[in-house]
Amino acid sequence: MSQTYTVITGASSGIGQAFAYKMASQGHALIINGRNKERLQAVKDQALALGADQVLAYNADLADGDKAEAFAKFCFEQGDIDHFVHCLGFGDFSYIQDQSYAQIQKLTHTNLLLTMFLSKRFAAGMLGQATVKTNITLIASVAGLIQTPQSAVYAATKAGVHAFANGLRQDLWNTKITVTCILPGPVDTPFFDxxxxxxxxxxxxxxxxxxxxxxxxxMAKAIEKDQLEVVVPGYYGLMSRVLGLAPTLGYRLIHLAYEKGQFRD
Ligand SMILES: NC(=O)c1ccc[n+]([C@@H]2O[C@H](COP(=O)([O-])OP(=O)(O)OC[C@H]3O[C@@H](n4cnc5c(N)ncnc54)[C@H](OP(=O)(O)O)[C@@H]3O)[C@@H](O)[C@H]2O)c1
Structure with a gap:
């Protein structure tokens, strides 16, 4: 019988790294991706120490379409994939007036286009394999629900990921693949660097x-329980629903708070 792997992008840092350690401690076999070779190797070593069955470190910048395709091909050549957990992404918080075409393109390409391509590629591969139950998990953001100054493009990419996850789930409804969307608020990671x-x-x-x-x-609980989406911490979900009831007042208050430097996400 061939090996079954959990694939995690963005595993060299932050949320992806923490999720790799979580899955490692449950004894999963992992394929992890990141750009920084040394940090990815350190995550591999730690994941093995925590009990991962096997860890394959695949070092590549996936913003290059050919490299993204090569990565997906590599993963399916190793065995079956039971989880594709896509944590890769970045932010660029600045006023839209100051952002160049290249900045907007890079954010949109990395956070949204690549997410759609890899999801499609992993879904197609998963449908053709023997493993009975599989999952695709995508990381959106509270920024996709509640928009603030200096994050227009980032927020749009994450609202796009959220919408894409809902659409992907519809397309895969009667298949073996479940789709989970995670919407974190601010998380203390190198993302902010x-x-x-x-x-x-x-x-x-x-x-x-x-x-x-x-x-x-x-994330691990949401995947286990087949939850469609999870906002972390949960109170951001409530805030988003309240904002939806009174957007004019809500966005005025957000702007005021932001100007006072109280709240900026
Ligand atoms: N931190 C937050 O407050 C927050 C809140 C909501 C949502 N999110 C989302 O959560 C996800 C993970 O963020 P994080 O906080 O864990 O950030 P992080 O610590 O900066 O980690 C980002 C990861 O993505 C990888 N990555 C970025 N661009 C890549 C590329 N082109 N090719 C391959 N790997 C690439 C990085 O690899 P290298 O480091 O090796 O280059 C790193 O492993 C992102 O999608 C982010 O938008 C974060």
Whole structure:
């Protein structure tokens, strides 16, 4: 019988790394991806120490379409894939007036286009394999539900991931593949080193932030229970519903709070 793997992108850091450790401690065999070779190797070593059955580290920048295709091909050549957990992504928090075409393109390509391509590619591969029950998990964001200044493009990519997850689930409804969408609020990871270079953004949302380990725990539970989507922490889901009832007032308040430096996600 061939080996069955959990595939995790963005596993060299943050949420993907925490989820890799969670799955490793449950004895899964993993294929992990990231760009940074040393950090990915360190995650592999730690995952093996935590009890992973086997760990294959695949180092590549998946924003290149050919490399993304080669990665998917590699994964299915190793055996069956029971989970495809797509944690790769980045943020770029700045005013839209200051963003270039190249910045907008890179965010949209990496966060949204690549998510759609890899999901399609892994769904197609999973449908053709023997494993009976499989799952695709995508990471959207609270930013896709509640929009704030300096995150218009990032928020649009994440609203897109959320919508795509809902559509993907519809297309795969009567198949062996379930689709889970995770919508985290601010999480204390190196994400902010890239998204928020001067550190001001994270300073403002620190009090509302959670840890990658908590997100990984919720992800594992959501997948196990076949939950369609999970907002972490849950109160952001409630805030989003209240905002939907009174968007004019809600967005005025968000803007005021943001201007006072109280709340920026
Ligand atoms: N942190 C938050 O507050 C937060 C909130 C909501 C949603 N999210 C979402 O959660 C996901 C994970 O974020 P995180 O907080 O864990 O961030 P992180 O710590 O910066 O990790 C991002 C991961 O994505 C990988 N990556 C980025 N671009 C890549 C590319 N082109 N090819 C291959 N790998 C690439 C990075 O690899 P290398 O480091 O090896 O380059 C890293 O492993 C992202 O989709 C993010 O948008 C984060």
């Amino acid at each position: 890239v998204a928020d270079k001067d550190g001001a953004y994270f300073e403002n949302v620190k009090a509302f932030s959670t840890t990658p380990e908590i997100v990984a725990e919720k």
